[in-house]
Amino acid sequence: MNVKALLFGLLFLLPAPMWAQGYAGLGGSADGFDIPKQGYQFQFPRDHGPHPSFRIEWWYLTANLIGEDGRDYGVQWTLFRSALKPTQTDGWQSPQLWMGHAAVTTPDAHYLAERLSRGGIGQAGVTAAPYEAWIDEWHMRGPDPDTLTLTASGEEFHYDLSLTALGPLVFHGDAGYSVKSADGQASHYYSQPFYDVEGVLYLPDGDVAVTGQGWLDREWSSQPLAEDQSGWDWFSLSFDDGDKLMAFRLRGGRGDFTAATWISADGTATPLPDGSASFIPLETARVEGRDVPVTWQVTLPDYDLDVEVTALTPKAWMATRFEYWEGPVKVSGNRSGRGYLEMTGY
Amino acid sequence: MLLNIDKVQKSYPGGRPVLRDVSLTLDQGQTLALTGESGSGKSTLLNLAAALDSLDGGEITLDGTALSPLDDRGRATLRRQSISLVFQQFNLIPSLTVAQNLSFHARLTGREDTGWTAHLANRLGLSELLPRYPENLSGGQQQRVAIGRAMAAQPKLLLADEPTGNLDETASATVLDLMLSLVADTGAALLLVTHSQDIAARLDRHAHLTGGRIA
Amino acid sequence: MTWAVTQALLSHWRRHRLQLATLLIGIALATGLWSAVQAINAEARASYQRASDQLALGRYDELRDPSGPIPLARYVALRRAGWQVAAVLEGSLQVGDRRVQVLGVDMVTYPALPAVTQVEQSDTPPDPADMLTAPGRLLAAPDLAQTLGVRSDFPPILPSDALPSDLILTDIGVAETLLNQPGQISRLIVLPDQPMGIPPLSEIAPDLERINASTRLDTTQLTDSFHLNLTAFGLLSFAVGLFIVHGTVGLAFAQRRGMIRTLRALGVSMRRLVWMITAELTLLALIGGALGLILGFFLAGALLPDVAATLRGLYGAPVDGQMRLQPEWVVAGLAIALAGTLLASGHALHRLSRMPLLSGAGLQAWRGAASGRRATALIGLALIAGGFVTAYAFEGLVAGFAMVAGILTGAALVLPALLSFALSLLQRGARGPVTQWVWADMRAQLPGLSLALMALLLALAANIGVGTMVSSFRLTFTGWLDQRLTSELYVTAADDQQGQQIAQWLDPQVDAVLPIRSIELAHLSGPLFLYGIVDHQSYRQNWPLIASSDEVWDRVLAGEAVLINEQLARRSNLWPGDDLTLKPDQTLTIAGVYSDYGNPTGQAIVSMAQLDRIAPGADTRRFGIRLAPERATEMAQALRDQFDLPRQAVVQQASMKAQSLAIFDKTFVVTSALNILTLGVAGFAILTSLLTLWTQRLPQIAPVWALGLTRAQLARIELLRSVLLAALTAVLALPLGLVLAWALLAVINVQAFGWRLPMYLFPEDWAYLFALTLLAAFIAAALPALRLLCLPPADLLKVFAYER
Structure with a gap:
């Protein structure tokens, strides 16, 4: 197991058997990490910044864009923090490790890049005010999260985007306490799903000016998935009428665990418990040697929602050290719209 | 009496007797032919007389010197000083020229007489062949060189073992004539081993070996 | 039928066990020495490869x-x-x-x-x-x-x-x-x-x-020369081993001619016989090869630690001292054993296949070889000339080795003619009939012994050549150390700041504090270390310049010129008067070239002020300290105490020299080991040749014996003959060895290491080697001589009685 692969194991909270022993006592705080608590009072801008006493954390931005050429584009910008120990020190030996993933998805291609860094030397990190999340030359920066510039580059792509929040922050689960399994594993989870985005994508075929909508997820925790859980399918959908839906399914040997948040156009969030949403894969595609569902039927009876969610392209495979699928989707059915889909454990 | 062979016994390495109480004498100037069947021991007797091999019993006396008490060195000295040998083949030293071969024995004895050697070469018809090496000579020529070398040392006793055994008739006759006339001229004694009765008849005396004894 | 023929053929070896042993030993020695060198090279190369894989170097x-x-x-x-x-x-x-x-x-x-x-x-x-x-x-x-x-x-x-x-x-x-x-x-x-x-x-x-x-100059490039060196030695040993095989196979075939004639008369086709003999040789080659591999494996295992030390010391190349058995190595070893055996037997096999059914048994022609010898000598002279031409016409290490190979092979081919000439002179001068015969007989014997003597010549020349090179190098190196290490003490500070403190503290107490500062630059020829010096007599008087221009030190210290080491000079062909570009805007004239042994990389020296301009703010952590030699020990301790320096941070000149010489000596352990082994193999080749000639000796000796020489005398002559031939060969090997030494010092070293060395002569070493050679020849001839001494007269008499 490579150090870098391990980082991913931690970040994605996968119950790798090798590390199971280490996690045995995780229910408490035996190894010193804090665990999410119900009733936590968020404080901003402090909570926009990192929480080094938690094991994992991310700043996860996705955007559905339309180019001046009329084509659909998707952009991903993610900064993961993974702590080996619940402390922060300066220098190489800081236990805080950082990883960046960036991608641009077009209807027929997918470009991605990955970055790694130690936490104590200034190569990567997050400050709450002024707001900046960075790794190497990639950054998401602004006076605060409402107004941001976003940039990342890889061998074959580069993008410069500016983001303006048009709505409030949205808190998932119980006021930001998002339960992930029947056993009670949970995270702190809030989003800013109302970004208006514009900017330029620099791609091998040329530059494209783009506009669209962005969605930032902020989540931190110290707990892995439940032992029987093997991966998840996570949806962030924006319907054409302005309503939005965050919904996920954690696939487990003892049954799936689902949760969702209905976000109305004005920003009012309604958490929906386990079982409220159902997800049925309709079609799979062969991607990088794996069968990945690329068309889903998502139903949410409470809101009379029955839609088909289809990947813009099946190619949105993140061939990073730990691999997963992350890409833009189109929604059709009794509502239409766009969104992002993330699938792990395939 | 130059050579006295007295009740000589000799066995092969396996123990089979070759010579049983053989006695013979040879005087100065005498020629004796020794004949016998193949394996009768005639060559063995000649080698014993030449001090090339050691006796198992009896005694050989050459010019008053008994051979059996002599060690390797003593026998070598005796060979060098008193005896000349001519064999059926491989008489000559391959690495030396005819001239060097001719004078070799005489120079070993310290009695080299260059005039005599030149005379011998002339008489044996070897004058043209002097710078040659033995391998470039015919069998008859080689034997003439061997006789020349033997006589150049002015031996008291010449021992010859089938000297013409490897030669055709003409060459054989020439070689034998030359040898006998030289022996007669120098007064050396000759003991010649042959299987040919014709050759034996040309010598003074004739002894026949059979079953390891003189018949 | 095949089985019956096989039995007949193999029966020869049952009757000639010593011959069989000799043949197997010959194959084993050739394969063993060659394989050992291959294993060492492969292991060292694998080590570099591992290291560069392991560290993602280069x-x-x-x-x-x-x-x-x-x-x-x-x-x-x-x-x-x-x-x-x-x-x-x-x-x-x-x-x-x-x-x-x-x-x-x-x-x-x-x-x-x-x-x-x-x-x-x-x-x-x-x-x-x-x-x-x-x-x-x-x-x-x-x-x-x-x-x-x-x-x-x-x-x-x-x-x-x-x-x-x-x-x-x-x-x-x-x-x-x-x-x-x-x-x-x-x-x-x-x-x-x-x-x-x-x-x-x-x-x-x-x-x-x-x-x-x-x-970047990588390890593989740097060490290539070293490996080529070892390979050349391996090849030499292999060739010497093949001489043995050639001799033995030749004898075995000669002895089996009668049997083969009989077999053919009985209706076995020549084709079948050739195939069966080839199969027999293959089997013998594989057995000998396997023995050789065992020998080679242990030999390589014994030598590898020294090779590793050498490579680390000379080039800083990471080499483990551990031998690992590689399957490819086994296969290659057996293949080379087979190829070598067939090559060495090819001539004999060819002659056998051409043998007419009814040819007489015949004795080998003794004198016919003269014209062949002349042709061989002419080829030899051509090879020598070709060797020199190659070295002058082409650059590079391979050309250097080609020259050495040409000269050595050529000289070996000329050897029989030279020996024959020398013997004929001796023969002409000889007075007594026995001495005359001895010279003549030795000349006659030459064709049979010449291969073994060639092997001896090569081994001796290699010994003299390599020995002269190593000793010359050592002498030069020692002198150079004296010149180069002029300071009594060398101190290394933990950082720049401590460096300044040390310099200040020392200044009033010692004759001079000479800062040693260097930076690493990239030059076309590889990394270039640039040193800055201050003006001091230590440099002006002692620095080992091998080429210089007028007022060299004044110009360097004024910042107008630069000194470079010999490696850089030769690699880039830069000499006094040429320009050296240190950085795009920094070009200086070269004022001198100095010798710099034991260092694989390029080096240049400028004034301290110049260094500051090229690389402002470089650390000054090392200093050479001049003071009265008797105060060195005390001052070293004072420095350690005052600045809390670790032991190795303060080094005295004497121990630095000792360390350098120790590394140097380790470097050539392998070379001398291979040298001695080659000489041993050559001695063995003489033995086998003499044994081979044994049966041909009797017709030579028997007439002389019959004419009144004792067997003891003949045995003594036999010993003398071998010793004399070895001595003559040794005398001829001396000039050849010196030419080889010159080639190594002036051509190979320049190509391999980047420095040219002066040549010194070591007559005591030659005397020792000469004595060793005579001893080897004596031992080699002792067995045949002993056999002659104990030979029953009956065996000698048979010569005259029967056709052989």
């Missing part, structure tokens, strides 16, 4: 700061500008009596190293948290891990056999602490994937220099 471009370490902030700035670079901190550490290299890499961004992967995939993988955070973990080869294990102040150690010996691999954070260089980076490697649109290096870090992976 695969990436690098960024360096010529003036010293790169600060951490510079790394972060590069990263934040998009440059994908990974940080490396290197240094050395004294652990007990071992000097080990510490390689600290940023384990998070550095490309995966096999040792790390191996440790992580082991049954008990370390927690990454332990690797990356204090105190960290050290990775080291198992034997080094043991040595390190006793140090309680070290982080825990993880043994890994995917690392070169004498290297500690660890995270850069651990290395900082271990080397006491916090916030410092030795170099940055440029990762292969760079993002779009990063700014050029000149904009964001003009002080850093990018060094292409391809322009």
